[in-house]
């Protein structure tokens with residue numbers, strides 16, 4: 690016995706085809722827009738250093754007299770080349786120590802292992818990294834843990850009574866094979 694499906698040989702009419710085509714194109718267009726929204730910022734982030742290399746920039750961090758002699762204090766400033774959409778992430782910091790009337794030392798706040806922000810522990814006279822137990826002596830040299838190099842230093846100068854730090858991209862360790 691032969692049973693035929695009621696709709697088996699019914700061809701889609703022109704309206705149905707046109708609706709399908711519309712939804713196909715609509716789906717492709719929406720996918721394209723979402724892909725662009727996700728992909729373009731990623732591509733921009735990857736290519737930004739090539740297109741617009743970050744140059745070191747002098748940043749004021751405060752008047753000389755606001756820094757007590759011998760104290761190691763945290764100073765904050767903007768990244769040397771913040772992107773327009775960086776927001777709060779454009780902020781970075783350094784550890785600044787006044788060692789003379791107009792003499793300062795500035796250490797990067799980023800650990801040389803994987804970049805976590807180190808903290809100055811005045812009682813122990815050590816910079817401590819919270820991520821993997823790295824520790825640095827007062828002069829930035831490695832005291833313990835995985836950091837392969839001393840803390841990076843920034844150049845410091847005094848201009849018109851203001852302390853300025855020559856900032857640069859985060860000075861992470863370059864691993865050599």
Ligand code: FES
Nearest residue numbers: 800802803818823
């Ligand atoms: S990031 Fe500082 S010890 Fe690993």
